[in-house]
Every structure is written in C-alpha cells, then in structure tokens.
Amino acid sequence: MAGYGNQPIYIVDPSKERTTGKDALSMNIASAKAVASIVKTTLGPKGMDKMMVNIMGDITLTNDGATILEEMEIEHPTARMIVEVAKTQEKMAGDGTTSAVVMTGALLDKAQKLIETGVHPTVLVKGYAMATQKALETLNNYAVTVEKIDRDMLEKIAHTSITGKASEMARGHLAQICVDAIYAIENEGKVNVDKDIVMAKEVGGNIDDTELINGISIRKEALHNEMPRRIENAKIALIDTDLVFAKTNTNSKLHVDSAEQLFDFKEQEKANFRALIQKIIDTGANVVFCSKKMEDYALHFFKEANMYATRRVKDEDMEVLSYSTGAALVRNVNEITADDLGYAELVEQEDEHEEKTYIKGFKDARTMTILIKGGSEHVTDNIERVFDDALHVVKSVYEDGTIVPGGGASEIEVAQALRKYAASVEGREQLAISAFADAVEELPKAIAENCGFDTIDTIINLRAKHGTVKNAGLDVETGDVIDMLEKGIVDPLRVKTQAIKSASEAAIIVLRVDDMLRAREQAMMDVKPEHNVHNYDATGML
Incomplete structure (x- = not known):
C-alpha cells in the first residue's frame, strides 16, 4: 500500500496475504523441510513404513515416497512443489523419489544457514547450478557399464530395489519375475513397462505363488456352460x-x-x-x-x-x-x-470351474501379466508398488546399460569431488558448492540413522574407506563399510542423476522466491433456509 496525501493507494489486493523478503524464503524453506522430514524415515533398506487412512477408512501401508506424498493432503504451495519433485522422479527414473525429496530438504536447509550468515540467495543459486553440473559429471565418470545379457546384474538391481519393502522375504522370486518380464517385452533395446506389463492382483495364497503369465489374465469366465472354453x-x-x-423413449406411449x-x-x-x-x-x-x-x-x-x-x-x-x-x-x-x-x-479358460480367462499370443504387442498373490488386499497392493519400482529400475539399467555402487558409495564419491571442486572456485559460490556436498551426504546419513547406526561414525568411516576402496558403501546389516559391487548392491545411474537434477532444480526455484501472495479463503455466505435454492420450483417458492 502506498499513499498520496491522505488517500491510501492499494497496489496489491488487500484481501491477499503477502509475505516478503527473508520471511517468505524462511516459510518456503520450512515447508519443504517439513515434507522431507516426513519421508526421511522411510529411506533405505531399513526404512520405516507409513500408514495412511483416508476419509473412507481405506488403509495404505507403504514406505514408497511417491505413494506417501500422493496420499497426503498437502496444502502449502511450496510443499506441493516438492511433491511434484517426487512425481517427476517417479516418471523419469521409476525409483529414488524419497532420495530426491530428502536431498531437496537438505539443500534448502544448508542454504538457509548460509543465508543467515549473509550469503545472498542469488549466489547460492549460481553455486548450486555449478555443483549440479559437477555432480552429474562425477556420476557419469563413476558409472559401471552393464551388458543387456548380464541377467545376474539385472537381478541384483531388482534385489536392491525390493530390499526394505514388505515383500523382502520373497525378493529372490520377485527379482526373477522382474527380469523375465523385461526380457519378454523388450523391443529393439527399448522397454515399455507401463503398457506391456499388466498387474493383476489375487487375494489368496502367498507371495511365492506370484507368477508371470505370457499374455493377459482376466477374472472372467464363459457365461454359458455349453460355450467353448x-x-x-x-x-x-x-x-x-x-x-x-x-428401450422405448421415456415419453413414448404404446396403445395395445x-x-x-x-x-x-x-x-x-x-x-x-x-x-x-x-x-x-x-x-x-x-x-x-x-x-x-x-x-x-x-x-x-x-x-x-x-x-x-x-x-x-x-x-x-x-x-x-x-x-x-x-x-x-x-x-x-x-x-x-x-x-x-x-x-x-x-x-482359454483353463479350469471349467475357475473364474479366470487367459488371452495369449498377439501379433504386434508383447503384453505380459504379473499375477500377484498375497494373504490380504494390503499385501497385494504393497507388492504391486514393489513391482512398479523394481520393473522401472531394471528397465533403466537395461536401456542405459549403466549402474553405480549403492549403499551411499555414489553419494560419498560426489561429495568428495564437489569439495575438491569448491576449493578451485573463487568467490562465495565456493560456500554453496561445499553446502551442496554436505547435502548429498545427508542421504547415507539418513540410511545409517534408519538402520540404528551412529551417523557421524558412519560418515567418517565412509570417507576414510572411500579413499582406498572407490566402491565402498554401508552394509546395512552389519554397519561395516565394504565394496558394494562385490556385495551386489547397485543402483541405476539414471535414478541417481535424476534425483540430483530434480532436487537441485526444486531448491533453486524456492531460493529465487522473495515475495509470496496468497488469496485468503473466503467462507460461504450464510443463507436462510427459506431462501435455499432447493426450496424453489419453476414458478415460485414451494
């Protein structure tokens, strides 16, 4: 609001809430960190699950970051933007949604501390952009090439994705199904998981009864006993x-x-x-x-x-x-x-008394069905989400042919490269690059914390061992730092690079906001019962 004489001049609609400067930035950073803190405890093989109950009483039990954020009713605009980060990560890489969100929160947390010491957000934006390019370059150089015919490595990729989920006990069987499905639908080096693989759920039996069907399976049967099966x-x-x-028209009349x-x-x-x-x-x-x-x-x-x-x-x-x-x-x-x-x-309806029909052998399509079985609807729903992640990460490796060691090894490699790079950069951007390195290390810290290990000791051991063993990562079972490639714990390169890009872009967008206008919610005007529209007909009040 400005003034001219004694008359106020409103430049901004007074009905809108306005937050400016550091207050706007702090509020946006706080909302992003709040979202990250919600999913942080689900990160890694030992991550915890979240139970969400909607207004209908339906229960969703999962530790999948994308599912958790999708089910939550988030209102704050910045928090909703962080949810979009998870959706983008899911769409582009198929997994790593929790990592992307946690890294976004960590980047903003480190940025806030620098802003409080007097570093301008514009400097942080430039430094984060420089750090992103260096991190992606480091990951590409760090990646290991995988052949499409290397079935053993593809199964290890699926293993890593499934580990920590509710179906972990059957991960060997599920990993085999994932790889079989990818090989079956492959077309000239490309894989269309979303279209060519159908998920069918059947309550009954156990997870080990889950099977891959060449074709389509639907829960229907022939409607007449004498129809061919x-x-x-x-x-x-x-x-x-x-x-x-x-049917005859509603207004029709029939004289008989x-x-x-x-x-x-x-x-x-x-x-x-x-x-x-x-x-x-x-x-x-x-x-x-x-x-x-x-x-x-x-x-x-x-x-x-x-x-x-x-x-x-x-x-x-x-x-x-x-x-x-x-x-x-x-x-x-x-x-x-x-x-x-x-x-x-x-x-074919294989069993005359079974309500199930199979459709097999297509001219152009390579459709396969994964028939998921479990003891309850919650179990089958959870396994479906497990397959969705595992299939997409195997697809990523099959198409790209590149992996990186898991267990925090790639994050430590990136962090060390960024700190070395920061030392060569003049100006305050050096602080932003170092902050980016610290934020990347928040991922192995969170994994260690969710395993019950001391985070400081874990990071110190990872840094020390990484100097001699380039693939050194955290063994979540023992807490030791070992060679992740030898252990068979690996991640797709696409998942890691996309997580860094998504997190960096989201953090930069938040840091560039210094003014926030938000319309206030308006309550509905009270109407007397006798004036309610439902109390009127076409000619007047009833």
Whole structure:
C-alpha cells in the first residue's frame, strides 16, 4: 500500500496475504523441510513404513515416497512443489523419489544457514547450478557399464530395489519375475513397462505363488456352460456398450388393444435384438468381451455360433485387451465391422470351474501379466508398488546399460569431488558448492540413522574407506563399510542423476522466491433456509 496525501493507494489486493523478503524464503524453506522430514524415515533398506487412512477408512501401508506424498493432503504451495519433485522422479527414473525429496530438504536447509550468515540467495543459486553440473559429471565418470545379457546384474538391481519393502522375504522370486518380464517385452533395446506389463492382483495364497503369465489374465469366465472354453486363432470383439433390448423413449406411449398386439410387439423387440447380435456374429468374431450388461437372450445366439462370451469386464482390462489384440472398442454395435476385431492365438479358460480367462499370443504387442498373490488386499497392493519400482529400475539399467555402487558409495564419491571442486572456485559460490556436498551426504546419513547406526561414525568411516576402496558403501546389516559391487548392491545411474537434477532444480526455484501472495479463503455466505435454492420450483417458492 502506498499513499498520496491522505488517500491510501492499494497496489496489491488487500484481501491477499503477502509475505516478503527473508520471511517468505524462511516459510518456503520450512515447508519443504517439513515434507522431507516426513519421508526421511522411510529411506533405505531399513526404512520405516507409513500408514495412511483416508476419509473412507481405506488403509495404505507403504514406505514408497511417491505413494506417501500422493496420499497426503498437502496444502502449502511450496510443499506441493516438492511433491511434484517426487512425481517427476517417479516418471523419469521409476525409483529414488524419497532420495530426491530428502536431498531437496537438505539443500534448502544448508542454504538457509548460509543465508543467515549473509550469503545472498542469488549466489547460492549460481553455486548450486555449478555443483549440479559437477555432480552429474562425477556420476557419469563413476558409472559401471552393464551388458543387456548380464541377467545376474539385472537381478541384483531388482534385489536392491525390493530390499526394505514388505515383500523382502520373497525378493529372490520377485527379482526373477522382474527380469523375465523385461526380457519378454523388450523391443529393439527399448522397454515399455507401463503398457506391456499388466498387474493383476489375487487375494489368496502367498507371495511365492506370484507368477508371470505370457499374455493377459482376466477374472472372467464363459457365461454359458455349453460355450467353448478354448478358442484358437481368436477373433475378438470388444463391446463397450450394453447388449440389451432397446428401450422405448421415456415419453413414448404404446396403445395395445389385444394380447396378440402385445405378443407381436415383444416378438419385434426380440427380432431387432437378434439382428443386433447377428451383426457381431457376421463379422467373424468368435470371442466377445462386453464391458457392460449383456442380456441372457444374447447368450443363446453366441452359444449357437460356438462363441466365447463374457460381460462386465473392467474398463482397464478392456483397454489392455484393445492395446494387445488390436481390437477397437465398439460403442455402436450397428456400425461394427470385421476391421474392428482383434486377434490372439489363444483364448482359454483353463479350469471349467475357475473364474479366470487367459488371452495369449498377439501379433504386434508383447503384453505380459504379473499375477500377484498375497494373504490380504494390503499385501497385494504393497507388492504391486514393489513391482512398479523394481520393473522401472531394471528397465533403466537395461536401456542405459549403466549402474553405480549403492549403499551411499555414489553419494560419498560426489561429495568428495564437489569439495575438491569448491576449493578451485573463487568467490562465495565456493560456500554453496561445499553446502551442496554436505547435502548429498545427508542421504547415507539418513540410511545409517534408519538402520540404528551412529551417523557421524558412519560418515567418517565412509570417507576414510572411500579413499582406498572407490566402491565402498554401508552394509546395512552389519554397519561395516565394504565394496558394494562385490556385495551386489547397485543402483541405476539414471535414478541417481535424476534425483540430483530434480532436487537441485526444486531448491533453486524456492531460493529465487522473495515475495509470496496468497488469496485468503473466503467462507460461504450464510443463507436462510427459506431462501435455499432447493426450496424453489419453476414458478415460485414451494
């Protein structure tokens, strides 16, 4: 607000909350650090789990950083931006979300301490940018090359990702499934995990019963006992609408003078519906998946045509079937043609009494299904999240062919390189680069803390051993510092580089903000009950 004479001049809307200068920066840094502190205890193989209960009473039990932040109802804008860091990390690398968030909080914490000593945020922004480039260069030089055919190393990558999750006891079996799935869907050196691998969950049995299926598995069965349970060279129709008798218009009136007229009307309805079903049969289809209702009357005609048919297929299953078989989702049966059909080498309901159908052998797709089994819904949900992370990290290594030692070894390598680099930089940017090195070391500190080890002793041992053993990292079981490559504890290079880029970019954005305007929440105006809109009709008050 400015003034001219005795008249105030409002430059900024007075209804907005405004925070400026160091207050704005401190508030934003505090919110980012708060988010980081929430997920920090989940970091590493010995990290703790978080239990989240929504307003419906549904429980989510996980230590996956992306899932935790997604389930939380975060309001502060800076905190929401940190959540976006996790989403970006998940999208680009598939894992390392917790590391990216914790590093963001650490970078801002170190920056705040320098700001309090008089270092300007602009200097920190420049220093952090320089440190980021040096850290990425160091990691690329530190990386180890892996061949695509090195199955043993790919399984070690999956092992490292799964370790610390609720399914850790079965990590050997799950790691094998991950690698088998990646090899199965590989196409010219590229892997599309999100499209070519389907997760199906089944409560019952235990984690060791989880299996990889070549094709698609859906929890449906043939609707008639006399329908075939096995169809080779399947021509598949995907009907995304109701297969029911046509309804007359709501405002229509039917005058019937005799029972014969009513009978004729019913017969005409059946004839029209029969013609509709015949359009599907005439395309040459021998398998019908319907996502909605299907009249029992239709089953008779599909049975007579020796076709397999089922109904109320989930929308996500219909989308997978469409992608894999090449079939179009038909929403107007009157317009269906043979070109709308998809193909599979085999559609089979293996057990006549089991509600499960397999679709296998596609022309262009390489779709595989991981059938997850567990003792409860919470267990299967957790395993699904484990597979999501593990598959993506194996994909990263398969496509990039590069790994780095785990157990904090890569972070120590980066921190030491940054401190050496800082000594060669003139000006206050040197302080920012050194602060960046300290922030990177917060990751192995957090891992050690979550294991119950002393963080100071751990960092001292890591620094000392790293001078002679370049791959030295923390053994979370014993607390010793050992060679991580020999131990088989490795991480994808992509996960580490993306975490540094995401954390650095988020920290720089926060440091550049010195003025924050926020609209105040406005309460709804009280309305007298007699003036409520629901108490009026078209002509006046009821």
